[in-house]
Every structure is written in structure tokens, then in C-alpha cells.
Amino acid sequence: MITVEHLSKVYGSTPAITDVTFSVEPGEILGFLGPNGAGKTTTMRILTGYLPATSGTATVAGFDVHEDSMAVRQRIGYLPETPPLYPDMTVEGFLHFVARLKGVAAGDRPQRVQSSLERCNLVERRDTLIRKLSKGFRQRVGIAQAIVHDPPVIVLDEPTVGLDPRQIIDVRNLIKSLAGDHTIILSTHILPEVSMTCSRVAIINRGRVVATNTPDRLMEDLSGGAGYELEVEGELLVAQERLQYLAGVKSVTALTVEGLPPHRYKLRVISNPGTDPGRDIAATVIGAGLGLYEMRRVQADLEQVFLELTMADAPADPDPSLSNEPQNQSPSQEEAA
Incomplete structure (x- = not known):
């Protein structure tokens, strides 16, 4: 449904994104994850026709975002970080206005507006002025305008x-309910958002996509999957030497923990993907004459993966496309569309 190949955007001599490549399958929710300033918004704006790319290609539903920009816009619903709302319009009036801008036939508008109100749980707010809504409901209106066509x-x-x-939680459940009928790209830097909402993740750092996979596979492949933490008494070097040569063990690391009795220490043993050497670990420690006081399973999480992929380099420069952006202004008709 969406294919991005070698996409780059340069502002003067400053690259915002470089050689970005990923794809999104029909009905899928892709989490586009990265720290602030990594290039997420620039990529979103190129995909929606808001910005031209410096190089590379992107297609949506088979249409090139540069060559067939209007065809792409007709097939995309876009919610920017700041929802493009008119505060002095009612919710229903605004959705009728947006439906007309987006080319929904006059005879179909009432049904499309009603469907958007229902799906976004806005029926009881249909006659409310947008400026009187809470931020959560304004966000719902933003999603409703994105799906009204x-x-x-x-x-x-x-x-x-x-x-x-x-x-x-409400917005997250709403987004999940849209999957299947729609293909969704969800740009965020909030880790729980991705793990609880998205079926696949693309991580971008300093303008480059550094990993793409399901959350589970990323956690397994990049952080070594499951492992164990041990509290052991005895010779540290003996424990490390015996454990690191076990089949299925990827790494053995001594942890710095205060307050342990003398001659006790903690170890983290990370296993290779698809293995579980827990039984052999326990047997090896005991067989070496060491005291085993605690052994518990640990599981890599998305936060570990994110930090591993994004903390190796210095912090990214702010996304140039975000600079000098007007705040708290009503959108133009083009932005609302």
C-alpha cells in the first residue's frame, strides 16, 4: 500500500532525512518511532504531499507522491501533530466542510460525516463548538476529519x-479499531504507543531508518531475546568462564549492585534468539560449587531496543521542517483538506 525508497530531504546543507526506505502492507499499523528531531515529521509531510523530497521515491496506493500528488492526497487522511481545526465551527459543521473540500459527493456527505462521528465517538458532541472541546475530543475531531472521505x-x-x-487509551483504541479497513502510519516517540498499537515498527534516528520489524522480533533480534539474572556466591571469574561457553548463551555480564553480602554478585546472562538455556545455567552454577541464591527470567523490551539503536550517536539536530512554524492559528483550506 505504501512504498518508500531511498527518500532524502535536504535543507540547504542540512539533511533532515537520508536514504529512508520502508513499506507498509494493506491494513497494517506501522509505528514510525524515533527521538524528537529524527525526521519523522519530514517523512510524514513528504508522504502526504506537503513537502517535496530532494531525492528518492514514495508511492501510496500505486500513485507517486510527486508525479500524482492530487491522487495521493485523495487517498490519504492526514492528522498533523497540531490538528487542523476551526475552533468556531461545530464538530458536525466542520466535518461537512472538510468532506466538501476532500471531494466527497454531496449525496454521500451526510453518511460519511455520520460514520466519522460514530467511529470517533463524537455523536453526542456533534453540535458542540470545537473550541469548547477538551484536548482529547479535539484529537478525536482531528482523526474524524482524516477519515471522513x-x-x-x-x-x-x-x-x-x-x-x-x-x-x-481512548485514542489508542480508536486507532486500533481503524486497522484492517485502513493502512495506518503512526508517527511517535512514545514507546508504549508503539508496543500497544502497532503491528510493525520502523525506527528512525538522525534521519535514517535503522531497523524495521515487528516489536517482538526487534526485541528478540537486537537485544538478544530472553535471558536470566542470577545472584551467585563464589568466584566471579569462575562463574563467567563456565557460563559464557554454554550452548545458547550470547553474553554474560556482571551487574553493579550495592548492598550485597561479601563474595556475592549478580550476573545477567542473555540467550541467543530461539534458545532457553535456563536449566543448563542453573546446573552449571551448582556444578561449579557456586552458591545460587536467586535466578529469574528477564525479557528485553522495546525501550532497550530503542536506546540501543538511538543512543550510539550524538543527539540529532532538530528537524528543520519544524522551525518557524506558526502556533495556535486556524488552518487554511489546503491544510484542512
Whole structure:
């Protein structure tokens, strides 16, 4: 449904994104994950026709975003980080206005608006002025305007930023309900958002995509999968030497832990993907005459993967496309569309 190949964007001599390549299958939710300034918003804006790329190609539903920009826009619903809302319009009036801008036939508009209101749980707020809505409901209106023309692709840029925990859960459930009928790209730097919402993840750092896979496979492949933490008494070097040569063991690391009795220490043993050497680990420690006081399973998480992939380099420069952006202004008709 979406194919991005070798996409780059340069502002003067400053690269915002470089050689970005990924794809999104029909009905999939792709989490586009990265630290602030990594290039997420620049990529989203290129995909939606808001910015031209310096080089590379991107297609949406078979249409090139540069050569067939209007065809792409007709097939995309876009929610920028700041929802493009008119605060003095009612929710229903605004959705009718957006439906007309997006080319929905006059006879189909009432049904499309009603469907968007229902899917976003806005029926009881249909006659409310947008400026009187809470931030969570304004975010729902932003999603409603993105789906009012029933596009095959939805692009959401930081859809839960600034929301309270209850609002985050509501918006997250709404996004998950849209999967299958729509292909969704969800741009965020919030790790729980990805693990709880997305079926696949693309991690971008300093303008480059550094990993793409399902959350589970990323955790397994990049952080070594499951492992064990041990509290052992005896010779540290003996324990490390015996354990590191066990089949299925990827690494053995001594942990710095304060407050342990003399001659006790903790070890983290990470296993190779697809293996579970837990039984052999316990047998080896005991067989070496060492005291085993504790052994517990540990599981890599997405936070470890994210830090591993994004902390190796110095922090990225801010995304140039975000500079000098006007705040708290009503959108133009082009932005609302």
C-alpha cells in the first residue's frame, strides 16, 4: 500500500532525512518511532504531499507522491501533530466542510460525516463548538476529519501528544479499531504507543531508518531475546568462564549492585534468539560449587531496543521542517483538506 525508497530531504546543507526506505502492507499499523528531531515529521509531510523530497521515491496506493500528488492526497487522511481545526465551527459543521473540500459527493456527505462521528465517538458532541472541546475530543475531531472521505491510508503524526492517560487509551483504541479497513502510519516517540498499537515498527534516528520489524522480533533480534539474572556466591571469574561457553548463551555480564553480602554478585546472562538455556545455567552454577541464591527470567523490551539503536550517536539536530512554524492559528483550506 505504501512504498518508500531511498527518500532524502535536504535543507540547504542540512539533511533532515537520508536514504529512508520502508513499506507498509494493506491494513497494517506501522509505528514510525524515533527521538524528537529524527525526521519523522519530514517523512510524514513528504508522504502526504506537503513537502517535496530532494531525492528518492514514495508511492501510496500505486500513485507517486510527486508525479500524482492530487491522487495521493485523495487517498490519504492526514492528522498533523497540531490538528487542523476551526475552533468556531461545530464538530458536525466542520466535518461537512472538510468532506466538501476532500471531494466527497454531496449525496454521500451526510453518511460519511455520520460514520466519522460514530467511529470517533463524537455523536453526542456533534453540535458542540470545537473550541469548547477538551484536548482529547479535539484529537478525536482531528482523526474524524482524516477519515471522513474513507481513505485507504491514514497518516497520524504524534496523535496522543499532550493527552492525559485516559485520553491516550481512548485514542489508542480508536486507532486500533481503524486497522484492517485502513493502512495506518503512526508517527511517535512514545514507546508504549508503539508496543500497544502497532503491528510493525520502523525506527528512525538522525534521519535514517535503522531497523524495521515487528516489536517482538526487534526485541528478540537486537537485544538478544530472553535471558536470566542470577545472584551467585563464589568466584566471579569462575562463574563467567563456565557460563559464557554454554550452548545458547550470547553474553554474560556482571551487574553493579550495592548492598550485597561479601563474595556475592549478580550476573545477567542473555540467550541467543530461539534458545532457553535456563536449566543448563542453573546446573552449571551448582556444578561449579557456586552458591545460587536467586535466578529469574528477564525479557528485553522495546525501550532497550530503542536506546540501543538511538543512543550510539550524538543527539540529532532538530528537524528543520519544524522551525518557524506558526502556533495556535486556524488552518487554511489546503491544510484542512
